[in-house]
Amino acid sequence: MINNYLNTIGLNALKASKDLSLLNEKKKNKVLIDFYKNLKLKKKDILKANISDVSKAKKKGLGKNLIDRLILNDNKINYIIRSIQEVIKLKDPTQKIISKWKRPNGMIISKYTVPIGVIGVIYESRPNVTSDIAILCFKSGNAVILRGGSEAIHTNKVISECFRKSLKKNKINENCVQLINNTNRKLVDYMLSSMDKFIDVIIPRGGKNLVKKVQTTSNVPTIGHLEGLCHVYIDKYADLNMAKKITLNAKMRNTSICGAAETLLIDKACIKTHLNPILQLLSISGCRIIGDKITKKNYIGSNIDLATEKDWKTEYLDSLISVKIVNGVEEAITHINKYGTQHTDTIVTNNKKNASLFLSSVNSAIVLHNASTQFADGNEFGFGAEVGISTTKLHPRGPVGLEQLVTYKYLVKGNGQIRP
Known part of the structure:
Protein backbone atom coordinates (compact mmCIF):
# COMPACT_ATOMS: atom_id res chain seq x y z
CA MET A 1 0.00 0.00 0.00
CA ILE A 2 2.83 2.40 0.93
CA ASN A 3 4.67 1.50 -2.26
CA ASN A 4 1.64 2.21 -4.46
CA TYR A 5 0.90 5.51 -2.68
CA LEU A 6 4.44 6.86 -3.00
CA ASN A 7 4.98 5.52 -6.51
CA THR A 8 1.85 7.38 -7.61
CA ILE A 9 3.19 10.56 -6.02
CA GLY A 10 6.51 9.98 -7.76
CA LEU A 11 4.90 9.50 -11.17
CA LEU A 23 6.09 27.88 -17.82
CA ASN A 24 7.58 31.34 -18.16
CA GLU A 25 8.50 33.66 -15.30
CA LYS A 26 5.32 35.72 -15.60
CA LYS A 27 3.14 32.64 -15.19
CA LEU A 39 -2.63 32.41 2.68
CA LYS A 40 -4.17 35.72 3.71
CA LEU A 41 -7.67 34.39 3.09
CA LYS A 42 -6.96 31.17 4.97
CA LYS A 43 -5.06 32.75 7.88
CA LYS A 44 -7.70 31.74 10.44
CA ASP A 45 -7.71 28.17 9.15
CA ILE A 46 -3.90 28.03 9.31
CA LEU A 47 -3.82 29.30 12.88
CA LYS A 48 -6.60 26.92 13.93
CA ALA A 49 -4.73 23.96 12.45
CA ASN A 50 -1.53 25.14 14.10
CA ILE A 51 -3.16 25.37 17.54
CA SER A 52 -4.25 21.76 17.11
CA ASP A 53 -0.73 20.68 16.11
CA VAL A 54 0.92 22.56 18.99
CA SER A 55 -1.53 21.11 21.51
CA LYS A 56 -0.80 17.55 20.37
CA ALA A 57 2.94 18.22 20.31
CA LYS A 58 2.88 19.41 23.92
CA LYS A 59 0.92 16.33 25.00
CA LYS A 60 3.56 14.16 23.33
CA GLY A 61 6.25 15.95 25.33
CA LEU A 62 8.17 17.46 22.42
CA GLY A 63 11.16 19.61 23.39
CA LYS A 64 10.78 23.36 23.85
CA ASN A 65 12.96 24.14 20.82
CA LEU A 66 10.72 21.98 18.59
CA ILE A 67 7.57 23.60 19.99
CA ASP A 68 9.02 27.06 19.35
CA ARG A 69 9.69 26.11 15.72
CA LEU A 70 6.20 24.71 15.34
CA ILE A 71 4.22 27.70 16.59
CA LEU A 72 2.70 30.10 14.04
CA ASN A 73 1.12 33.47 14.75
CA ASP A 74 0.09 36.56 12.76
CA ASN A 75 3.67 37.86 12.63
CA LYS A 76 5.08 34.56 11.38
CA ILE A 77 2.39 34.23 8.70
CA ASN A 78 3.10 37.80 7.60
CA TYR A 79 6.78 36.85 7.43
CA ILE A 80 5.91 33.88 5.20
CA ILE A 81 3.95 36.21 2.92
CA ARG A 82 6.85 38.69 2.75
CA SER A 83 9.18 35.83 1.79
CA ILE A 84 6.87 34.92 -1.11
CA GLN A 85 6.81 38.55 -2.23
CA GLU A 86 10.62 38.67 -2.13
CA VAL A 87 10.90 35.52 -4.26
CA ILE A 88 8.47 37.02 -6.78
CA LYS A 89 10.91 39.92 -7.23
CA LEU A 90 13.81 37.56 -7.98
CA LYS A 91 14.67 36.50 -11.51
CA ASP A 92 13.77 33.03 -12.75
CA PRO A 93 17.09 31.13 -12.48
CA THR A 94 16.31 28.76 -15.37
CA GLN A 95 17.13 29.11 -19.07
CA LYS A 96 20.09 31.39 -18.40
CA ILE A 97 23.25 31.21 -20.46
CA ILE A 98 26.03 31.13 -17.86
CA SER A 99 28.81 31.26 -20.42
CA LYS A 100 29.24 30.96 -24.15
CA TRP A 101 32.26 30.42 -26.37
CA LYS A 102 33.30 29.48 -29.89
CA ARG A 103 35.70 26.68 -30.67
CA PRO A 104 38.36 26.86 -33.44
CA ASN A 105 36.28 24.42 -35.51
CA GLY A 106 33.36 26.86 -35.50
CA MET A 107 31.15 25.08 -32.95
CA ILE A 108 29.42 27.38 -30.47
CA ILE A 109 29.07 26.01 -26.92
CA SER A 110 26.70 27.47 -24.32
CA LYS A 111 26.42 26.52 -20.66
CA TYR A 112 22.70 26.75 -19.89
CA THR A 113 20.76 26.51 -16.61
CA VAL A 114 17.95 23.96 -16.22
CA PRO A 115 15.86 22.73 -13.25
CA ILE A 116 17.09 19.73 -11.26
CA GLY A 117 13.74 17.97 -11.81
CA VAL A 118 11.99 16.45 -8.79
CA ILE A 119 13.08 17.41 -5.28
CA GLY A 120 12.07 15.52 -2.16
CA VAL A 121 12.21 17.39 1.15
CA ILE A 122 11.95 15.67 4.54
CA TYR A 123 11.58 18.12 7.40
CA GLU A 124 10.41 18.61 10.97
CA SER A 125 8.46 21.12 13.01
CA ARG A 126 8.56 24.36 11.05
CA PRO A 127 5.39 24.82 8.96
CA ASN A 128 6.89 27.89 7.27
CA VAL A 129 9.27 25.46 5.56
CA THR A 130 6.29 24.11 3.60
CA SER A 131 5.82 27.51 2.00
CA ASP A 132 9.53 28.29 1.57
CA ILE A 133 10.26 25.02 -0.18
CA ALA A 134 7.18 25.14 -2.38
CA ILE A 135 7.84 28.65 -3.69
CA LEU A 136 11.57 28.10 -4.30
CA CYS A 137 11.14 24.75 -6.01
CA PHE A 138 8.26 26.00 -8.16
CA LYS A 139 9.98 29.18 -9.33
CA SER A 140 13.18 27.27 -10.10
CA GLY A 141 11.15 24.85 -12.24
CA ASN A 142 11.26 21.84 -9.92
CA ALA A 143 8.39 19.66 -8.81
CA VAL A 144 8.55 18.96 -5.07
CA ILE A 145 7.44 16.14 -2.79
CA LEU A 146 7.04 17.37 0.79
CA ARG A 147 7.23 15.10 3.79
CA GLY A 148 6.79 17.23 6.91
CA GLY A 149 6.85 15.98 10.47
CA SER A 150 3.76 14.48 12.08
CA GLU A 151 3.81 17.27 14.66
CA ALA A 152 2.88 19.85 11.97
CA ILE A 153 0.66 17.73 9.72
CA HIS A 154 -2.53 19.80 10.00
CA THR A 155 -0.77 23.13 9.46
CA ASN A 156 1.21 21.74 6.53
CA LYS A 157 -1.96 20.45 4.88
CA VAL A 158 -3.64 23.87 4.92
CA ILE A 159 -0.54 25.67 3.60
CA SER A 160 0.12 23.13 0.83
CA GLU A 161 -3.53 23.21 -0.23
CA ASN A 170 -3.90 29.14 -13.14
CA LYS A 171 -4.59 25.81 -14.90
CA ILE A 172 -1.22 24.38 -13.94
CA ASN A 173 -0.59 20.82 -12.81
CA GLU A 174 -1.37 20.76 -9.06
CA ASN A 175 1.19 18.03 -8.56
CA CYS A 176 4.00 20.53 -8.91
CA VAL A 177 3.61 20.56 -5.12
CA GLN A 178 2.61 17.38 -3.28
CA LEU A 179 2.46 16.83 0.46
CA ILE A 180 2.67 13.28 1.81
CA ASN A 181 -0.32 13.17 4.16
CA ASN A 182 0.53 9.84 5.76
CA THR A 183 2.72 10.23 8.88
CA ASN A 184 3.88 6.59 8.95
CA ARG A 185 7.68 6.64 9.25
CA LYS A 186 7.95 3.72 6.83
CA LEU A 187 7.18 6.21 4.07
CA VAL A 188 10.45 8.00 4.78
CA ASP A 189 12.32 4.69 4.52
CA TYR A 190 10.70 4.01 1.15
CA MET A 191 11.47 7.52 -0.13
CA LEU A 192 15.13 7.04 0.72
CA SER A 193 15.53 3.48 -0.51
CA SER A 194 13.18 3.08 -3.46
CA MET A 195 12.29 6.39 -5.11
CA ASP A 196 15.54 7.14 -6.93
CA LYS A 197 13.70 6.60 -10.23
CA PHE A 198 11.41 9.52 -9.36
CA ILE A 199 13.39 11.89 -7.12
CA ASP A 200 16.58 13.63 -8.26
CA VAL A 201 17.69 14.94 -4.87
CA ILE A 202 16.48 14.77 -1.26
CA ILE A 203 16.96 17.65 1.17
CA PRO A 204 16.58 16.94 4.91
CA ARG A 205 15.68 19.76 7.32
CA GLY A 206 15.42 18.87 10.97
CA GLY A 207 17.27 17.43 13.92
CA LYS A 208 20.56 15.57 13.87
CA ASN A 209 18.96 12.11 13.92
CA LEU A 210 16.77 12.83 10.89
CA VAL A 211 19.56 14.39 8.84
CA LYS A 212 22.03 11.64 9.72
CA LYS A 213 19.51 8.96 8.73
CA VAL A 214 18.87 10.63 5.38
CA GLN A 215 22.54 11.19 4.61
CA THR A 216 23.62 7.67 5.53
CA THR A 217 20.75 5.58 4.13
CA SER A 218 19.47 7.44 1.07
CA ASN A 219 19.93 5.94 -2.39
CA VAL A 220 19.01 9.37 -3.72
CA PRO A 221 21.64 12.19 -3.69
CA THR A 222 21.20 14.53 -0.72
CA ILE A 223 21.82 18.19 0.15
CA GLY A 224 21.97 19.37 3.75
CA HIS A 225 23.84 19.79 7.00
CA LEU A 226 24.05 17.54 10.02
CA GLU A 227 24.58 20.18 12.73
CA GLY A 228 25.12 23.90 13.09
CA LEU A 229 27.97 24.06 15.58
CA CYS A 230 28.75 27.73 15.07
CA HIS A 231 31.54 29.79 16.69
CA VAL A 232 32.16 33.40 17.62
CA TYR A 233 35.83 34.35 17.94
CA ILE A 234 36.66 37.56 19.83
CA ASP A 235 40.06 38.74 18.63
CA LYS A 236 42.32 40.92 20.79
CA TYR A 237 41.66 43.76 18.36
CA ALA A 250 24.62 35.24 17.79
CA LYS A 251 23.70 33.20 20.87
CA MET A 252 20.42 34.57 22.22
CA ARG A 253 18.39 36.07 19.35
CA ASN A 254 17.05 32.60 18.58
CA THR A 255 18.77 29.69 20.29
CA SER A 256 16.92 26.99 18.33
CA ILE A 257 18.17 27.77 14.82
CA CYS A 258 21.19 26.21 13.13
CA GLY A 259 22.93 29.60 12.91
CA ALA A 260 22.94 30.11 16.69
CA ALA A 261 26.44 30.32 18.20
CA GLU A 262 27.35 27.38 20.43
CA THR A 263 30.99 28.13 21.29
CA LEU A 264 32.64 31.44 22.17
CA LEU A 265 36.38 31.72 21.63
CA ILE A 266 38.24 34.64 23.23
CA ASP A 267 41.83 35.67 22.59
CA LYS A 268 43.76 35.37 25.88
CA ALA A 269 45.35 38.75 25.09
CA CYS A 270 42.02 40.48 25.84
CA ILE A 271 40.81 38.45 28.83
CA LYS A 272 41.06 41.40 31.23
CA THR A 273 39.08 43.77 29.04
CA HIS A 274 36.60 41.56 27.17
CA LEU A 275 35.83 38.32 29.02
CA ASN A 276 33.79 39.56 31.97
CA PRO A 277 31.71 42.21 30.17
CA ILE A 278 30.70 39.70 27.46
CA LEU A 279 29.97 36.80 29.81
CA GLN A 280 28.07 38.98 32.27
CA LEU A 281 25.87 40.25 29.44
CA LEU A 282 25.15 36.69 28.36
CA SER A 283 24.43 35.65 31.94
CA ILE A 284 21.95 38.42 32.72
CA SER A 285 20.24 37.61 29.40
CA GLY A 286 19.53 34.08 30.65
CA CYS A 287 22.42 32.20 29.08
CA ASN A 298 39.00 34.80 35.31
CA TYR A 299 35.20 35.07 35.37
CA ILE A 300 34.04 37.13 38.36
CA GLY A 301 30.36 36.25 38.04
CA SER A 302 28.55 33.28 39.54
CA ASN A 303 30.14 29.83 39.33
CA ILE A 304 30.26 28.24 35.91
CA ASP A 305 30.61 24.58 35.01
CA LEU A 306 33.91 23.30 33.67
CA ALA A 307 33.80 22.45 29.97
CA THR A 308 34.76 18.99 28.76
CA GLU A 309 35.83 17.72 25.34
CA LYS A 310 32.20 16.87 24.66
CA ASP A 311 31.15 20.52 24.98
CA TRP A 312 33.31 21.60 22.04
CA LYS A 313 31.39 19.06 19.91
CA THR A 314 27.87 19.88 21.15
CA GLU A 315 25.13 21.81 19.36
CA TYR A 316 23.04 22.94 22.35
CA LEU A 317 20.14 24.69 20.57
CA ASP A 318 19.41 26.24 23.95
CA SER A 319 20.41 29.15 26.20
CA LEU A 320 23.82 27.62 26.83
CA ILE A 321 27.28 28.43 25.49
CA SER A 322 30.74 26.92 25.91
CA VAL A 323 33.66 29.34 26.28
CA LYS A 324 37.32 28.70 25.54
CA ILE A 325 40.36 30.96 25.76
CA VAL A 326 42.69 30.64 22.75
CA ASN A 327 46.15 31.93 21.95
CA GLY A 328 45.35 34.18 19.00
CA VAL A 329 43.57 33.84 15.69
CA GLU A 330 45.51 30.80 14.46
CA GLU A 331 44.51 28.72 17.49
CA ALA A 332 40.90 29.87 17.03
CA ILE A 333 40.99 28.68 13.41
CA THR A 334 42.48 25.33 14.46
CA HIS A 335 39.74 24.83 17.08
CA ILE A 336 36.94 25.70 14.66
CA ASN A 337 38.26 23.45 11.89
CA LYS A 338 38.62 20.59 14.40
CA TYR A 339 35.29 20.85 16.25
CA GLY A 340 33.02 22.84 13.92
CA THR A 341 30.56 21.43 11.42
CA GLN A 342 31.52 23.66 8.47
CA HIS A 343 28.35 25.69 8.92
CA THR A 344 28.81 29.31 10.09
CA ASP A 345 31.58 31.03 12.07
CA THR A 346 32.47 34.66 12.74
CA ILE A 347 35.43 36.76 13.85
CA VAL A 348 35.06 40.06 15.67
CA THR A 349 38.13 42.23 15.06
CA ASN A 350 39.30 45.58 13.74
CA ASN A 351 42.51 44.00 12.45
CA LYS A 352 42.26 43.44 8.69
CA LYS A 353 45.12 40.94 8.59
CA ASN A 354 43.54 38.71 11.26
CA ALA A 355 40.13 39.01 9.62
CA SER A 356 41.55 38.02 6.23
CA LEU A 357 43.36 35.02 7.72
CA PHE A 358 40.20 33.86 9.51
CA LEU A 359 37.96 34.27 6.45
CA SER A 360 40.32 32.37 4.17
CA SER A 361 41.31 29.61 6.62
CA VAL A 362 38.07 28.64 8.40
CA ASN A 363 36.64 25.73 6.42
CA SER A 364 32.94 26.59 6.71
CA ALA A 365 30.17 27.30 4.23
CA ILE A 366 29.59 30.76 5.74
CA VAL A 367 32.36 32.82 7.35
CA LEU A 368 31.69 36.31 8.67
CA HIS A 369 33.67 39.32 9.86
CA ASN A 370 32.11 41.63 12.46
CA ALA A 371 28.61 40.19 12.03
CA SER A 372 26.36 37.73 13.87
CA THR A 373 26.19 34.06 12.91
CA GLN A 374 22.40 34.41 12.90
CA PHE A 375 22.68 35.88 9.40
CA ALA A 376 23.07 32.28 8.16
CA ASP A 377 19.71 32.43 6.44
CA GLY A 378 18.63 32.53 2.81
CA ASN A 379 16.34 35.50 3.39
CA GLU A 380 19.19 37.50 4.91
CA PHE A 381 21.33 36.65 1.88
CA GLY A 382 18.68 38.18 -0.38
CA PHE A 383 17.39 34.79 -1.57
CA GLY A 384 13.82 35.51 -0.39
CA ALA A 385 13.73 32.18 1.45
CA GLU A 386 15.77 29.00 1.67
CA VAL A 387 15.24 25.28 1.29
CA GLY A 388 18.02 24.74 3.81
CA ILE A 389 21.72 25.22 4.50
CA SER A 390 24.27 22.99 2.81
CA THR A 391 27.64 22.27 4.43
CA THR A 392 28.92 19.96 1.71
CA LYS A 393 31.76 21.21 -0.47
CA LEU A 394 30.07 20.22 -3.70
CA HIS A 395 27.27 22.31 -5.23
CA PRO A 396 25.39 23.83 -3.52
CA ARG A 397 27.02 25.28 -0.39
CA GLY A 398 25.51 27.60 2.22
CA PRO A 399 21.90 28.81 1.98
CA VAL A 400 20.00 26.98 -0.77
CA GLY A 401 17.79 29.40 -2.69
CA LEU A 402 16.61 29.73 -6.28
CA GLU A 403 20.06 29.86 -7.88
CA GLN A 404 21.12 26.71 -6.03
CA LEU A 405 18.10 24.68 -7.22
CA VAL A 406 19.18 24.55 -10.84
CA THR A 407 21.81 22.55 -12.65
CA TYR A 408 23.12 23.09 -16.18
CA LYS A 409 23.66 21.45 -19.50
CA TYR A 410 25.76 22.27 -22.53
CA LEU A 411 24.18 23.37 -25.80
CA VAL A 412 26.50 22.81 -28.73
CA LYS A 413 25.67 24.28 -32.14
CA GLY A 414 27.54 23.18 -35.24
CA ASN A 415 27.20 23.33 -38.99
CA GLY A 416 28.23 19.83 -39.96
CA GLN A 417 31.46 19.40 -37.97
CA ILE A 418 32.81 15.89 -37.46
CA ARG A 419 35.70 14.92 -35.20
CA PRO A 420 38.87 13.96 -37.07
Missing part, protein backbone atom coordinates in the same frame (compact mmCIF):
# COMPACT_ATOMS: atom_id res chain seq x y z
CA ASN A 12 2.76 12.60 -10.61
CA ALA A 13 5.88 14.60 -9.76
CA LEU A 14 7.70 13.47 -12.90
CA LYS A 15 4.76 14.54 -15.06
CA ALA A 16 4.49 17.87 -13.21
CA SER A 17 8.20 18.59 -13.66
CA LYS A 18 7.79 18.28 -17.43
CA ASP A 19 4.78 20.58 -17.36
CA LEU A 20 6.77 23.10 -15.29
CA SER A 21 9.43 23.35 -17.99
CA LEU A 22 6.84 25.03 -20.24
CA LYS A 28 5.16 31.40 -12.23
CA ASN A 29 4.89 34.76 -10.49
CA LYS A 30 1.13 34.83 -11.03
CA VAL A 31 0.89 31.50 -9.15
CA LEU A 32 3.00 32.90 -6.30
CA ILE A 33 0.84 36.02 -6.09
CA ASP A 34 -2.29 33.88 -5.84
CA PHE A 35 -0.56 31.71 -3.25
CA TYR A 36 0.08 34.52 -0.80
CA LYS A 37 -3.42 35.85 -1.37
CA ASN A 38 -4.75 32.40 -0.47
CA CYS A 162 -3.30 26.99 -0.54
CA PHE A 163 -0.48 26.48 -3.04
CA ARG A 164 -2.27 23.75 -4.95
CA LYS A 165 -5.37 25.95 -5.25
CA SER A 166 -3.28 28.71 -6.78
CA LEU A 167 -1.89 26.19 -9.28
CA LYS A 168 -5.37 24.97 -10.14
CA LYS A 169 -6.64 28.52 -10.57
CA ALA A 238 37.87 43.53 18.74
CA ASP A 239 35.86 46.60 19.74
CA LEU A 240 34.28 45.66 23.09
CA ASN A 241 30.83 47.10 22.43
CA MET A 242 30.70 45.40 19.04
CA ALA A 243 31.89 42.12 20.55
CA LYS A 244 29.19 42.25 23.24
CA LYS A 245 26.45 43.07 20.74
CA ILE A 246 27.44 40.41 18.21
CA THR A 247 27.97 37.64 20.79
CA LEU A 248 24.62 38.30 22.47
CA ASN A 249 22.78 38.29 19.15
CA ARG A 288 24.17 29.47 31.06
CA ILE A 289 27.94 29.47 30.64
CA ILE A 290 30.30 26.49 30.51
CA GLY A 291 33.98 27.41 30.38
CA ASP A 292 37.47 26.02 30.26
CA LYS A 293 39.84 26.36 33.25
CA ILE A 294 41.11 29.80 32.22
CA THR A 295 37.56 31.09 31.80
CA LYS A 296 36.54 29.77 35.22
CA LYS A 297 39.59 31.35 36.83
